[in-house]
Amino acid sequence: GPGLITYVIYAITILAGFSGFLILSLLIGAETILWSIIQFASSPSTSAAGAIANQAGVAPIIPGIDIPLFAGVISIAVLLIIHEFSHGILAKRAKVKLKEIGLLVFGFIPIGGYVEPDEKMVEKLDRTKQTKIFSAGVAANFIATIVFFLLMLAFMMYLFPAMQINYHYNVVVASTVPNYPANGVLKSGMKILEWNNVSMTNLSTQSSVSAALNAAKATDRPNATVSIVTNTGSYKFKAIPSTSNSSIGLIGISIGTEYTPVINGWYAHAAYFLFTIFALSMLLNFFVGILNLAPIPGFDGWRIYGANIKSQKFINFVGALIIILIIVNVLPWFFYI
Incomplete structure (x- = not known):
């Protein structure tokens, strides 16, 4: 346990x-x-x-996962609009004047929103009303996380099966183990195309991924040459004995998988595009919500703590x-x- x-x-x-x-x-x-x-x-x-x-x-990206540009921009815009306008709504309910309200645009493309309440009026409010205004964005982010998660579930359970959207699985390097041959050579996120001449791309199921890995590793013995072909080049390693079983040869990599959809028809592409927006929006709202609770200058947490804790030194x-x-x-x- x-x-x-x-x-x-x-x-x-x-x-x-x-x-x-x-x-x-x-x-x-x-x-x-x-x-x-x-x-x-x-x-x-x-x-x-x-x-x-x-x-x-901490990492700026998830190894092995590429974020689509347009879906990413839309998701960030949704995140900012939800967060900022929630502050504005609670400020208006507290009778606080909004000095500015508008959209952030890149060229003609809206990429977010902004709201600027009158800070002097906010400071005159009691602690409870201040806290509600400061925490509104974070609360909205967490509510949005749940909503986007439910939308993702609905797509996966009902829409995708009806459209017969399938996936191809690929093998990626998740990490390497210190003191093993692959450490310092292979990097997290590298796509493994072949392992000992066994293909690791476009596999139809997780079971086929496991079967391919088992077939590739079948000849991995101590001192054996292990051939790895990745999206950045070909590598050969001399396997060393496993610390738990001396008859097994290891090169010291942890494996992950990524999947890409096999989509046919414009409606399926549109559905998957929406699903991608929902998925990115869920992740962004969740992580931004958590991070904004931290008492760091410029973050909502800094103002929430400031409204409720008297000791500025703390x-x-x-x-x-x-x-x-x-x-x-x-x-x-x-x-x-």
Whole structure:
């Protein structure tokens, strides 16, 4: 069952909410990364640098997943409109004058919205009304997350089966293991086209992915040459014995899968385009909602904390701590080799 640390994480999330969970996650990530950096400083090596690079940290993208441009722009526009106009609606309900309200445009394409309440009027409100205005955007983001998730489910359960939209599965490198041959050579997100001459592309099901991997790894023995063809080039590695079973040869990569839809007809393309917008909007609203709860200057959390906690020094300390933790969690990106 779950260990002590898991229960501690549950407790902090329940008691301190998403802000507490965010801070705890950054603390755990920072501790692991700093320990890896200390080891690298005491004994610099390729494997030690690789160990840092393979820490989770924070990432600007999901390895192996490309974000479509138009769907991405629309999703960001939806995110900003939901967030900003929610602040405006709550401000108007509190009888606060809106100094400015409008759309952000790129050329003639709307990419978001903005609302600017009268800050002097907001400051005169009681703490409860201030908190409602400041937290409106985050609350709207979480509600939007649920709505977009339900829309995704409806598409997957009812619309896609009726349109007979299928998927092709491909194999990607999720991560590499320190002190193994592939570490420092293969990178997260690389697409594996062939493994020991076994094709890893356009597989029809997850079961066929497993079958292809099993067939490819069947000849992976200690000291055997393992041939990997990726979207960036071909590589050969000498397998080394597994620490748990000396008869098995490993090169030290963790495998992930990505899928691409097989779509026929304009209506199916339109449906999948909408589904992509729903999926991106769900993710963006969820993560922006969580991040905005952090007490960082310029974020909603900073103003929520400021309206409810009298000690500005404490708020400044927590904000500075989170910024430092985020910087530490970004460090693995400087150790990719």
